[in-house]
Amino acid sequence: MTGLTARIRNGENWPVPEAVLTVTDSTGRQIGRAVADNTGAVATGSLPPGLHTAVLTAPGYQPVARTAQVSAAGAGSLGDITLVAVAETVALPPAGTWTIDPVHSTVIATARHLGISSIKARFAEVGGRIDIAAPFERSTGYAEIKAACIDTGIAMRDDHLRSADFLDVERYPLISFTGRGMRRTGSDTWVMPGELSLHGQRRAIDLDLTYGGFGPDPWGGVRAAFHAETVLRRDDFAIDYNAMVRAGVAAVGTTVKLDLDIQVVQGEQLPPM
Known part of the structure; x- marks a missing residue:
């Protein structure tokens, strides 16, 4: 498989669908972007080899930045990424x-x-x-x-x-x-x-x-x-x-x-x- 992959979860280990993975090179230029599916899985297309910066964002969650190592084949993995929810402005109602x-x-x-x-x-x-x-x-x-x-x-x-x-x-x-x-x-x-x-x-x-x-x-x-x-x-x-x-x-x-x-x-x- 080519491209950078990750699995995005929240603090309760639930998937975070529609989280966005953005990859930039050492100059800050965007070289990849992908949106997580309903299982929280996300994968970009093939990327240039080397060290890049990966940023994961989702509404209601704090952004996460990681250094991504991409192989000569254009692939890499961030593994499981946990996003932390932004502090609630209003308490949610009881179940x-x-x-x-x-x-x-x-x-x-x-x-x-x-x-x-x-x-x-x-x-x-x-x-x-x-x-x-x-x-x-x-x-x-x-x-x-x-x-x-x-x-x-x-x-x-x-x-x-x-x-x-x-x-x-x-x-x-x-x-x-x-x-x-x-x-x-x-x-x-x-x-x-x-x-x-x-x-x-x-x-x-x-x-x-x-x-x-x-x-x-x-x-x-x-x-x-x-x-x-x-x-x-x-x-x-x-x-x-x-x-x-x-x-x-x-x-x-x-x-x-x-x-x-x-x-x-x-x-x-x-x-x-």
Whole structure:
């Protein structure tokens, strides 16, 4: 095998996927770069022989530098490299089930209109749960939104958006997301990949999460807060442009941004308030 190889783990001996290995020569010129796979394995292409500098980086971890010896065949190995997590700015929530509080959670969909302004639709009825795991990267989540609760501030338009021309809430009453695992991107930011079900279509999406912390609430419970966002393409979910014209929202952009502000309560049931 040619190139420089390494296996990248964290302090708990879990792989660090998408860690980046960069190799520079004695002058500081970059001569190799590669990204770790899901097992934490990383390998560059063939490199010039000699002593080089290897730097391994990943979001949320302290960078590591090593001297790399590359043979005349253009190959070398760094072996196992352990990355140390950057000190958490906010403590992670305890493992277990956390239930979405619909009273203190909301979803906003934003689409560009005429390229100069935005149309916003609010979905107030959201439910579900997050199952926090240890390690946090193995956490999963499920959220569902009642499609009929869409609110753009104009009743006639909302009724049309609920109709078979658009969301068709009679046939597809729920919009749902199932998330599988977390991938750290910063000290308090993560990506949760998963599947979104909307208008009878299912698509793989990534939610960008910002974690706000956790603590006790006035009702005897413990709460945690997350902000999540993603961008969807209308075409991916069979949302017909002509139907949007009939609904009075012509010249809306092809993408829709979703922003979710979610509060979850520790346990499988919400406490009385």
